[in-house]
Amino acid sequence: MDRSVDVVVVGAGVAGLVAARDLVRGGADVLVLEARDRVGGRLLNAELPGGVPIEVGGQWVGPGQDRALGLIEALGLRTYPTYGEGRHIAEIGSSRSRYTGRIPRVNPLVLADIGQAQYRLDRLARRVAAAGPWQAHDAEKLDAQTFDTWLRKTARTTAGRAFFRLVTEAVFSAEPEDMSALWAAFYVGAAGGLDPLINTEGGAQQDRVVGGTQRIALALAQELGDRVALEAPVADVDWEASGVRVVTRRGLTVRARRAVIAVPPPLTARIRFTPGLPGDRDHLVQRMPMGRVIKVNVAYDEPFWRHEGLSGQANSTHRALGTVFDNTPFGGSPAVLVGFLEGRHADVAARLDTGARRELVIDDLVGYFGPRARNPIAYIERDWADEEYSRGCYGAFTAPSTLTRFGCALRTPVGPVHWAGTETATKWAGYIDGAAESGHRVAHEILPAVLPALA
Amino acid sequence: MDRSVDVVVVGAGVAGLVAARDLVRGGADVLVLEARDRVGGRLLNAELPGGVPIEVGGQWVGPGQDRALGLIEALGLRTYPTYGEGRHIAEIGSSRSRYTGRIPRVNPLVLADIGQAQYRLDRLARRVAAAGPWQAHDAEKLDAQTFDTWLRKTARTTAGRAFFRLVTEAVFSAEPEDMSALWAAFYVGAAGGLDPLINTEGGAQQDRVVGGTQRIALALAQELGDRVALEAPVADVDWEASGVRVVTRRGLTVRARRAVIAVPPPLTARIRFTPGLPGDRDHLVQRMPMGRVIKVNVAYDEPFWRHEGLSGQANSTHRALGTVFDNTPFGGSPAVLVGFLEGRHADVAARLDTGARRELVIDDLVGYFGPRARNPIAYIERDWADEEYSRGCYGAFTAPSTLTRFGCALRTPVGPVHWAGTETATKWAGYIDGAAESGHRVAHEILPAVLPALA
Numbered sequence: 001m002d003r004s005v006d007v008v009v010v011g012a013g014v015a016g017l018v019a020a021r022d023l024v025r026g027g028a029d030v031l032v033l034e035a036r037d038r039v040g041g042r043l044l045n046a047e048l049p050g051g052v053p054i055e056v057g058g059q060w061v062g063p064g065q066d067r068a069l070g071l072i073e074a075l076g077l078r079t080y081p082t083y084g085e086g087r088h089i090a091e092i093g094s095s096r097s098r099y100t101g102r103i104p105r106v107n108p109l110v111l112a113d114i115g116q117a118q119y120r121l122d123r124l125a126r127r128v129a130a131a132g133p134w135q136a137h138d139a140e141k142l143d144a145q146t147f148d149t150w151l152r153k154t155a156r157t158t159a160g161r162a163f164f165r166l167v168t169e170a171v172f173s174a175e176p177e178d179m180s181a182l183w184a185a186f187y188v189g190a191a192g193g194l195d196p197l198i199n200t201e202g203g204a205q206q207d208r209v210v211g212g213t214q215r216i217a218l219a220l221a222q223e224l225g226d227r228v229a230l231e232a233p234v235a236d237v238d239w240e241a242s243g244v245r246v247v248t249r250r251g252l253t254v255r256a257r258r259a260v261i262a263v264p265p266p267l268t269a270r271i272r273f274t275p276g277l278p279g280d281r282d283h284l285v286q287r288m289p290m291g292r293v294i295k296v297n298v299a300y301d302e303p304f305w306r307h308e309g310l311s312g313q314a315n316s317t318h319r320a321l322g323t324v325f326d327n328t329p330f331g332g333s334p335a336v337l338v339g340f341l342e343g344r345h346a347d348v349a350a351r352l353d354t355g356a357r358r359e360l361v362i363d364d365l366v367g368y369f370g371p372r373a374r375n376p377i378a379y380i381e382r383d384w385a386d387e388e389y390s391r392g393c394y395g396a397f398t399a400p401s402t403l404t405r406f407g408c409a410l411r412t413p414v415g416p417v418h419w420a421g422t423e424t425a426t427k428w429a430g431y432i433d434g435a436a437e438s439g440h441r442v443a444h445e446i447l448p449a450v451l452p453a454l455a
Numbered sequence: 456m457d458r459s460v461d462v463v464v465v466g467a468g469v470a471g472l473v474a475a476r477d478l479v480r481g482g483a484d485v486l487v488l489e490a491r492d493r494v495g496g497r498l499l500n501a502e503l504p505g506g507v508p509i510e511v512g513g514q515w516v517g518p519g520q521d522r523a524l525g526l527i528e529a530l531g532l533r534t535y536p537t538y539g540e541g542r543h544i545a546e547i548g549s550s551r552s553r554y555t556g557r558i559p560r561v562n563p564l565v566l567a568d569i570g571q572a573q574y575r576l577d578r579l580a581r582r583v584a585a586a587g588p589w590q591a592h593d594a595e596k597l598d599a600q601t602f603d604t605w606l607r608k609t610a611r612t613t614a615g616r617a618f619f620r621l622v623t624e625a626v627f628s629a630e631p632e633d634m635s636a637l638w639a640a641f642y643v644g645a646a647g648g649l650d651p652l653i654n655t656e657g658g659a660q661q662d663r664v665v666g667g668t669q670r671i672a673l674a675l676a677q678e679l680g681d682r683v684a685l686e687a688p689v690a691d692v693d694w695e696a697s698g699v700r701v702v703t704r705r706g707l708t709v710r711a712r713r714a715v716i717a718v719p720p721p722l723t724a725r726i727r728f729t730p731g732l733p734g735d736r737d738h739l740v741q742r743m744p745m746g747r748v749i750k751v752n753v754a755y756d757e758p759f760w761r762h763e764g765l766s767g768q769a770n771s772t773h774r775a776l777g778t779v780f781d782n783t784p785f786g787g788s789p790a791v792l793v794g795f796l797e798g799r800h801a802d803v804a805a806r807l808d809t810g811a812r813r814e815l816v817i818d819d820l821v822g823y824f825g826p827r828a829r830n831p832i833a834y835i836e837r838d839w840a841d842e843e844y845s846r847g848c849y850g851a852f853t854a855p856s857t858l859t860r861f862g863c864a865l866r867t868p869v870g871p872v873h874w875a876g877t878e879t880a881t882k883w884a885g886y887i888d889g890a891a892e893s894g895h896r897v898a899h900e901i902l903p904a905v906l907p908a909l910a
Contacts, residue, residue, distance in 0.1 A: 143632065144603045144604070144631075144632035145601055145604050145632070146599060146600055146856070148599045148600070148855075148856075149599070149601070149604050175860075176599075177599035177600070177855050177856040178855065178856045178860075235690070249727075266724070266741045269721070269724065269725060270724060270725050272704075272725070276843045278805075278841070279747065279801075279805050279838060279840030279841050279846075279847075280802065280806070282840060282846050282847075283745070283747060283847065286744035286745060286846070286847070287744045287854065289741035290738070290741060292734065344860060347735065347861070350733075383734060385734025385735075386733070391737050391738075391741070392737075392738065392741075399742065399854035400601045400603075400632050400633065400855060401601070401603075401630055401632040401633045405630075405633075405799060405802055406802070
């Protein structure tokens, strides 16, 4: 079976779908090839008891994410605020507090330490994001060290360092020692600072999409109609200056003038390009691994924590389940707590059998919220490292010395092959917003080249 | 076309071929699938004028590499010493010296700095190698930082640090900031210390194989006969506890009770396994990128440097061509200098066109050896990052936090799938010797399981 289009898009996550939509609107003939039997990539709904959708992948949007919010509005979707009333739980170092607002009650010395480190990180992040990560003034120096090395020089107290480890796990689902300090600074800068990344109200966790965040992708796909082909995993991309021939594992061949590759960076290497991609490009993606997270939604017949004046938001520097939110869906039933096993915690948890892992999660929820957390009505977990077509979440990061050596290949097209995906964004890289940015960008790169042929 | 064997081996480098040979000797029916139209992997001969073979890939062996030396002897091959008579050239920081023996003439303060840093590195390396890298006492601390961070704390002088950068490039074809300090320590320890790695006489560059080092692989393949299938790139490995079904891109299907995957770590991810491999394994190889080197053999009608009392060995902390050797083949003609563009130098050189890159190389050779280097009779270069089935050389390394998080997956079989390759070795990882070790190991893992069926 052969098809011929102007542009073939590989990957029906938000990046690929936004690219396809822009290209179609620009007048191009487009086909999106999606490996899975569904669209959405790292956005995925599952079902709670009663058939209510719940997100097992990416789920939040917040202020400053103008592309994501614009998309949601344009698609006729609605948002609602993440539940955050009442007191949050914070276990930072040896202190355990229940607090409202943004600042947990901890030792003032630790608080001062966190404050000065955050000030320095934000200042650095602004500078790196403004210059572009590999053009920044001290890019090589930052890229020569892990974020952990940078943090050890910057945060001085044990609890302050533990706080930044927790934050890194929560934001990157990776450890500070996994990534380049330059990547961390870029990523924070691309979000406008650390507070926008970690806050609920006023930050990246502020709002949710009614019906589950995968609806963004589902709505985009609906608009594209039969331009999206599911169960079409791409095996080969043969290319020359004038175009590509893309072949799926099931024998579909698509010829196009341009291709958009909109899959996570390490997975781009699992497509066979002929001729092979340049060394810079190959080495870039050899060095952009994915974060690792096991996301767990735990449903209860009622939101007992709310009755006790708790928001359901909890963080701990010493529990496996370092971050928890009230994740009750729009409509209010059932009550849900969502927890994240991130980075090294995911490694350990993944090696347990399902029963032992569930016990670990429930024990931590009981630790936070008391014995009523012991008896959920549903337990839904997802280890994104096991997903063949994601191989990790939330996003990729760069190992040290990668951006300065190979960053130049991140967005540079190779002949007719263009690169999308949230990791290629300049703002909110790693978020739905960044995915949308990258989709718009590739469409903008491609349309002028494809349009003359349409005229 | 279908085949059925006891063991299928993917990759006909030294690791795969040694595994196959051991398995065959143990009584197993074996088929080796090699993607290229030749065996040898990162060992490859090219032809000098007159048809004399010269190595464009790995080439040296030295004392302590008992498995490699044993193999060479058993295969009836002969070795000869790397030419090293006369004075070597060293440009370390601002000093330029011509020296004999091991120690270049440099500022005594710099020499003392290098000495103490090497002492500390060797001590650390012994400890890490003895314990196994991810079990070592301070494994997590070492794995949380780049080798560059460790070196900055350890070497105090600018020239001393430049020396260790040069050494890192020469040994790993990577930069100190690319890799985990734990990997660097493990690798040095696996070779028995820094001197064994960097020395010519008494070290890893001591000897060469008559006829070119690829002959090791060629001789192994000859012994295996039609058990080696060339141009058989593996696309899919379907597996269950009882065996595998391996399918090549050209439609050959091989069923076997066990599989040996003997390709560079990042390339193992480019084979599609069904069911998918565990998250630990996938994340390990997402974080083991290859080094990058462009190897250049430059031939002359006579070894003019020898006539001037020079050995042809040259190193520089500030030239792109940081390491040069006399690479004249056995028989003495033509005269050859071999130079290495490693790490960041390879990045820069790869972005030049062929003519400009050649000029860069020749200019550096003239800088070392004078104007007679200006007129070679042949120029043979190889950028291993461009090779689809190597995607870098000399070997892979681990990014920070990889060994401690995912090292457990390095050698652990997944069902019937076993892992070979020099990067899985405990001694001389990255060398021919390590490749042989890994081949012996997997055969040893597999034979007891396969033999009962043969009885």
